[in-house]
Amino acid sequence: MNEDKLKKNLQSYKDSDGLLISMKAVCNEFCKELKDVDESELRDLLEAKMNTIYENFSEQGLISAKHLKNAMEGINQALVSGKEEELYELIDKKDKLSLAIENKREEIKNRLKISFEAAESMVSTKEFDEKNEILELLNNAIIRETRMLGILKESAINAFLTTIERGEDVSDTALTIAKNMTYVAIIGGEFGKERILEISKAIVVAACEVANEGHIFAKDLIDGAINGSKEGVSRAIERLKENSKFAPDELKLNGELASLKNIDKEFIAMLKELGNTLEGVSKNEIDLLLNTELDTNFAKLKRISDQAGEQIIARIEELKSNSSVLELMNAANDKIGALKQEINERGKKLKLNFEAGEKLDGIKQDIAEFEKKASEKLEDIRQINIKIEAKKFGDRAYKAAKDFLAGIKRDKE
Numbered sequence: 001m002n003e004d005k006l007k008k009n010l011q012s013y014k015d016s017d018g019l020l021i022s023m024k025a026v027c028n029e030f031c032k033e034l035k036d037v038d039e040s041e042l043r044d045l046l047e048a049k050m051n052t053i054y055e056n057f058s059e060q061g062l063i064s065a066k067h068l069k070n071a072m073e074g075i076n077q078a079l080v081s082g083k084e085e086e087l088y089e090l091i092d093k094k095d096k097l098s099l100a101i102e103n104k105r106e107e108i109k110n111r112l113k114i115s116f117e118a119a120e121s122m123v124s125t126k127e128f129d130e131k132n133e134i135l136e137l138l139n140n141a142i143i144r145e146t147r148m149l150g151i152l153k154e155s156a157i158n159a160f161l162t163t164i165e166r167g168e169d170v171s172d173t174a175l176t177i178a179k180n181m182t183y184v185a186i187i188g189g190e191f192g193k194e195r196i197l198e199i200s201k202a203i204v205v206a207a208c209e210v211a212n213e214g215h216i217f218a219k220d221l222i223d224g225a226i227n228g229s230k231e232g233v234s235r236a237i238e239r240l241k242e243n244s245k246f247a248p249d250e251l252k253l254n255g256e257l258a259s260l261k262n263i264d265k266e267f268i269a270m271l272k273e274l275g276n277t278l279e280g281v282s283k284n285e286i287d288l289l290l291n292t293e294l295d296t297n298f299a300k301l302k303r304i305s306d307q308a309g310e311q312i313i314a315r316i317e318e319l320k321s322n323s324s325v326l327e328l329m330n331a332a333n334d335k336i337g338a339l340k341q342e343i344n345e346r347g348k349k350l351k352l353n354f355e356a357g358e359k360l361d362g363i364k365q366d367i368a369e370f371e372k373k374a375s376e377k378l379e380d381i382r383q384i385n386i387k388i389e390a391k392k393f394g395d396r397a398y399k400a401a402k403d404f405l406a407g408i409k410r411d412k413e
Contacts, residue, residue, distance in 0.1 A: 003052055006030045010060055023067055027053060027074030035082050042079075050075070152185055152199065156206035159398040160225070164210065164217045171220035177398060178203045178228025179235065186236040193259040196236070197270050200229040204274065208282035222285040230267065234304045237263075241308035244315050257312045264302040 009026040031049050034042065053071055057063045120138040123131060159177045163170055185199045207225030211218035240256060268290070275286040 003056070006052065006056055010056055010062065014060055014062065022074075023070035024074035024077065027071040028078045031075045031078040035079055046075075046079075152181065153202040153206050156181055156203050156225075157210055158395065160207055160210040160221060162395065162398040164214060164221060167217070170217045171224045173398070174207065174221050174224025175228035175231070178207070178225045179232040182229040182232025183235045186233065187239060191236070191240055191256050191259055193261075193263055193266065196233055196259070196263070197266060200233060200267065201270055201274060203229045203232075204271070204286075208274075208278055208286075211282045211285070212278075212280045218281040219285050222282055223289060226271065226286070226289060230301055233263070233267070234301050237301075237304050237308045241304075241311045244308070244312045253312050253316050257309055257316070260305045260309045260312070263305050267301065 006026070009021055009029065013021050013023060013026055030053065031046075034045055034049065037045055053075075054063070057067060057071075116138050120135060123134050123138065156177070159181075160174060163173045163177065166173075182199055182203055186196055189195060204222070204225050207221050211221050237260065244253060244256070271286055271290060275283055275290065278286065
């Protein structure tokens with residue numbers, strides 16, 4: 001589009017007060033020939049176009065914040081409109097790929113769990129010298145392959161109930177159960193501070209609920225759960241420290257480094273907040289632990305998190321020394337940020353379009369009612385499955401803890 005056409009369109013805009021053609025459309029039309037220009041040439045050509053637009057605005061007395069804003073939107077639309085559909089297609093493919101990856105992971109985990117359970121069933125019927133050691137290994141493998149987050153609290157409750165019913169080595173057994181459950185749950189997903197604290201909180205809450213119900217062994221149970229979950233976190237951090245030595249992704253390392261910062265203090269803050277919401281014997285035990293054993297109990301966690309942080313910083317510096325890796329990670333970071341922004345923009349547009357149609361309101365209400373009923377039914381089924389899985393998992397966690405303690409006793413003897 002040449003400058004004469006721009007002048008004509010601006011005059012039409014001015015004469016009709018924007019009714020015949022909008023300012024966005026004027027500037028979009030003037031700049032659309034730049035949509036396929038290579039980025040190496042784009043800046044100079046774009047600045048020339050913008051100068052021409054400004055001069056014509058000035059000639060016709062159109063310079064204002066409103067007009068310049070609309071002009072900028074029209075220019076940007078001209079530059080990216082051809083790319084937006086491609087972006088949306090890529091986002092759709094990304095969503096489908098992410099779902100397919102997650103489904104495949106679950107399929108693999110479920111098949112491995114079935115395999116270990118079949119081996120456990122077979123070994124249980126046989127008699128040989130190392131039978132108990134093999135069963136312990138299989139039991140731990142089954143725990144590792146079980147999806148934990150959905151059934152974590154209820155599984156811990158089952159395991160703690162079994163512990164106090166047996167009444168043997170309650171503190172050590174509770175500690176080992178909490179340590180194993182916390183560690184397995186953390187390494188089963190993304191390493192993030194909020195997620196780690198939620199996992200630890202679920203374990204401690206389970207112990208508190210059991211302690212409040214029966215009061216028996218309350219101190220042993222709660223101390224074991226708190227110290228065990230703390231040790232589980234420490235063990236997960238030690239694993240992170242070792243893995244970070246060869247990690248290729250600076251972006252992920254920075255996220256993990258942020259998660260380590262003050263994790264010991266936030267663990268304590270989580271316990272204090274939890275203590276404020278509790279009543280009875282569990283509240284008393286948490287308050288006692290926080291007031292008497294705080295420094296010694298959490299010194300190890302702080303030391304390990306500091307060491308892991310130092311290792312991650314060293315690895316990040318190592319990656320930065322490699323310029324090609326750094327450029328690759330920064331490019332990936334920029335693309336992720338751009339994708340998130342586009343997704344948000346797209347979501348806003350979809351929301352506006354959806355709410356614009358009054359006829360859709362009734363359909364939306366019908367869908368909401370249907371989804372509510374369906375989700376209630378699915379939740380009932382889900383709760384049944386959770387209780388079954390939680391009982392099985394709790395039994396396994398208790399058995400794993402007892403086998404571990406029995407092994408220690410055998411070694412001492």
